[in-house]
Amino acid sequence: MRFIKTIIWLLLVTVPFILFLVAVSFFDWDFIGQGNHISNIIFYILDQNPLLANELRYQNALDVLDFGIFYLLIYLTIFWLVINIIWITIGEFLNIDRPSKAINYIWLWSIFFIVCITGTLIMNYLILYLKDDIWHFIDKDVFRWKIQIFSFFYTAIYFYLCSIFTTSRVMRPAVPLLNIILRN
């Protein structure tokens, strides 16, 4: 029962985080950036080559969406869920049988935290930057300084939020500050 509740919490945190990315990437929200998602990709992500025709830019943006962001979001969802489930499961098998023992596993949580962020950044790199079809459309600086830094913080917040809601009370001391944030 507790495990089912944990999975529900995991989904409740993961789904909005992914949905936000899906919405920003695929929905026309006129209050964001240039007014629609394709324009946003063209304006904020693609390489600003003045020689490129608008039709071609549009097509490139579509390619980035269909072959890059689409797959990236699928892989990210799976990766995030898997890494959290592994963290939850490992927490169950660490045999925390007494007070003050879980805090010794703060290093383990840190590894998961780092793996989650690094994995996300590597995935960005592989899918958006190395992939044959789309790598040359994306601005290098934008990728390096905007997408990766945004991903870093976004993933960090996501993983910490997941840790808040899914880490068992027994393992809470292993998550920095969690016992101070949650008072139950």
Place this chain on the structure above:
Amino acid sequence: MTDCYYLGIGGTGSKCVDSYIYTCAAGLGPDNLWIGMVDQDEGNGNVEKAKINIENYQSVRKLLRSPGLNDISKKIDIFKTNIVTPPGQSNWAPLRDTGSTKPTLKSIFDFNALKEEMQDVINCLYHPEEELMLELDEGFRGRPSIGASAILSRVQENEPFWQNIFNSIDSAKGGKQVRIFLVSSIFGGTGASGFPSIARLIRGILDKKGIKDGVHIGGALLLPYFSFPKPPEDEIGVVAYSESFLEQTRGALDYYNRLFEKEKIKTFDQLYLVGWDPLIPLKNFEKGGPNQNNPALLPEIFTALAASKFYTDPQIKDGIYHIARNDEDSFGWQDLPTIDDNDNKIVKKNIAQFTRTALAYREIYYPFLTEKSKKAKNESWLRNTILRQGITLNDETDMQFTNILYYFESFLEWIATMVHYSNEGIKNGIDLVDVNQFSQFDSTHVENGVSLSEKLRDQQLKQFGNIIADTKSGNLTKVFLRMNYATVPKDRAGIGSFIGALYESCKL
């Protein structure tokens, strides 16, 4: 509500009192209980141990069941029995020391003031040197005939010790239920003499007062169940020795047979007879005094369960009860009788859960409630069961938690002693609690050879889920998990919240 009285008579009776208190601590006793001992040998180690146990029980119970302040909740059985015996009044010695002179039968009868013919009668009944002059400050030395005279001559309604029972008997006229349970050995001196004498005395008072309903007398008689080495030559004759037990038992059983055949009104509504074959060999012998501190033995728990059944049975059915082991060579939970016809596992459940609670408390939680509390102050279990209940961990709570620790330790020591010593009499051993996980037994030790392990090693703690025989129960990880998710019901308060949560977390 039924008024329950438990009277342990003699050395074995005192040991049974000790065992009954632990049984009550495990939640198998009645709601209210007056408990007392009759032993001439007041300084006897067994009596002393039981006295201390009563007082410790009462102080721990106060910590766990003071409504509004510290309350473990009515739904939890442990320490539910309110032992109402006033402090210092738990033992009655028929013959008090009068200054420097030690009591003798001669002084009881005021022998020198008697007429010559009466002196002759007494001389016929008792040996003029060995028995009449025997100093009785350390008991009746296996002589029921001496004990019976001494006890019957001294039981008086205005004695504070007896007042409780006699007042309660009076209240039975108003429709109140009173249940009196006597325990003693059938062999030996004080017990063998006091058991029938006191029962008949109470029955006589009931008869005199015309009380026919509402007061029930039950009893448990222990047939010989242990043996010890023969005492030194010079003490044979004035002390109990185990080789005479069987002989005395035979005589006593014959006496009871005649008593029950002749009586018009039954002395006992229920009588339990408990024996053990082969006798459990003990290596120690003391004629009396503080050194007579015999180890708890398994048959004594049968008397405790008999008493609990007697108190909790909705209706008292007449009978003489006996029970036998399923297998001659082994002993397991299935061999312990149930006290509740609707729940035949209650004995195992309560004793096992209490043992697990005591062990988990001692090994895991106590340090984090006292000197290491800062390390755990932000953890859920401590926050929910202690800090949120308004408890501030300080020197005062340290003392309270230490009192609880001492009680749990004494319980663990009791159960370990019982199993270790009784093991000697059973070929395949006793399969109740794996006491080797938390205690050591040195059979060569003259006094109590059982000691609790100083601090359990991780390997031993890993066996926590296996300490209860025939049951695979949750290990310490599971207990800790349950502790962290424990919810504190509204009817719990103070330290009771923590102990209640721990007890529930330690369920099988």
